[in-house]
Amino acid sequence: MKSDATSKKNLDQLTNESAGRSSQVQSLTRALTILTKLSEHDGGLILTVLANLCALPTSTTHRLLTTLENNRFVRFDRTSNLWSVGVQSFVVGNAFARSRNFIPLAKTFMRHLMEEAGETVNLAAQDQDEIVYLAQVESREIMRASVRPGSRVPLHCSAVGKAILAGMDDIDRNLIIQLQQVTPDKNHIFTPEFMKSLKDTQLLGYALDDEEQSIGMRCVASIVYDENSGPLAAISISGPTARITKARIPNLGRLVQKTCKDITAEFGGRFPLDINRPLHATGTKNASSLNNALQLIAGSTKGKPLN
């Protein structure tokens, strides 16, 4: 039947990414791809290049876009011909941040931390093998760190990521590591030194990023725990090396950890009893806990799991 299979191939790839799963609505998947692509280009995109990015015919792209526009999920600027993400996307997206109202709760504490440390404070959580920044309280300094909420970083290259990795169940951590090591250009990440730094993190109670993510910037991060003493989210202080001197680090480390402890308590989490061997001697955790944290934060669960 697919006599012209060649021309369809690239389109089919889009649809069938996860093997022969049937329950995929093509048009919707495509629209979501469009939204995602749009969100990766802040300035907005012109129809034709957007269509190219998504590997879709322009007419199809246009049809989907106008539908999205009618629902205000995207906007179109007639003077510049640029398509960009619309209000309704924002409104919907914020429901995620609201649902467990973990974020507002955390922010109260983050503000205090910012005042104490004088530096930008970030809240981040794990999503698969990445970190998503959820909120930040910016420093009052002119020269300051600033990350856009919603942006993502690989797990291994930030203080928050390291903190979360360090706080994870062995099983989960190995899963992540294996996942990454399949990717050829990434098998150099989990060096012995890196693993050592995770150990250090566990011992100290906070993770350090010493100009690894960005030159001239240091970050100190610690973990907010969920009710199973698993990592729910991480809080970091980040600022320029000029102000965050090596001498200050232990002190800042203590500050973040204190904040995390407070948030953990307020949220109903459980700080691990023994920092040195914090996690689940029982080992009953399953692979699904990989992304449980975000679920909790976004958490649909109606007051269930927390006591």
Next chain:
Amino acid sequence: MKSDATSKKNLDQLTNESAGRSSQVQSLTRALTILTKLSEHDGGLILTVLANLCALPTSTTHRLLTTLENNRFVRFDRTSNLWSVGVQSFVVGNAFARSRNFIPLAKTFMRHLMEEAGETVNLAAQDQDEIVYLAQVESREIMRASVRPGSRVPLHCSAVGKAILAGMDDIDRNLIIQLQQVTPDKNHIFTPEFMKSLKDTQLLGYALDDEEQSIGMRCVASIVYDENSGPLAAISISGPTARITKARIPNLGRLVQKTCKDITAEFGGRFPLDINRPLHATGTKNASSLNNALQLIAGSTKGKPLN
């Protein structure tokens, strides 16, 4: 062929809401409805009631949901069977937050308001314990109020300031008040009467400055809310007492409030559900800002007009 047209009728209505518009992709529109409905129910929704809310068959709803889930735009909690908004929605939505620039948007609405009221309209935001005027649309009258954008006033002595104070989180407000009361010559500010007027502001939905800032001038102001229902900025109408009579005030109040509501919607903010008790009935809800608002407003524009 369309023998069963009757049963299709209600479904068709969904598609054709905006008359006979052709370019509407049914499945996508439906999916967007689902997302929106989910975002309106923070706790998450069960499949069947969600399907009902959207007036869709459960099987269709389910198919769309799983597609959304595969793309992480929604999330499903297997233990409680609740569907809720997912990370990717948040990630995409934040792109909107980055791209919007607030002042030009606000100005279009302010012009309308000026025409309706006939008086100068101001936009202001909080910066620490002060108000900064960000923009104004001047009245056509010869005798008119005029503030230079960029100028500052203490929080407590203007309609805009009062509006913002009234709209703030209790925590933030107390912080501000404490901050001020340290300053010796200012400890007379937060009198019982003043606190009463804040309450009134909350009840009415607008703040009034009756010749307090300047003799012979009256101002009426209301709040534009951010996505956490915190005060993002304030809009005021100001003019001479001769024209802004006491009798006109309720009407003008309604006008500013309407404008603020519109701007809030356009900006992606959330108007507090209950105007009479607007602030965080759910406990520690927002607490977003103190100085975040200005960053939000002025931060994105590369022109950086104000700091």
Next chain:
DNA sequence: AAAAGCATTTCCACAATGCGGAACAGTTTG
């Protein structure tokens, strides 16, 4: 001013795609 270039927008015949009723498979309830 006409032509060329480049974008969006509309059109339409075609069949692939999404549809939804109904059957199935688990839970909880009475």
Next chain:
DNA sequence: CAAACTGTTCCGCATTGTGGAAATGCTTTT
């Protein structure tokens, strides 16, 4: 142990989405 809930899967049908092509609108170039 039915009955009454859920969510999930199936599958034949035709509605719906598809995409090539042509039309439209807007600048820029000649």
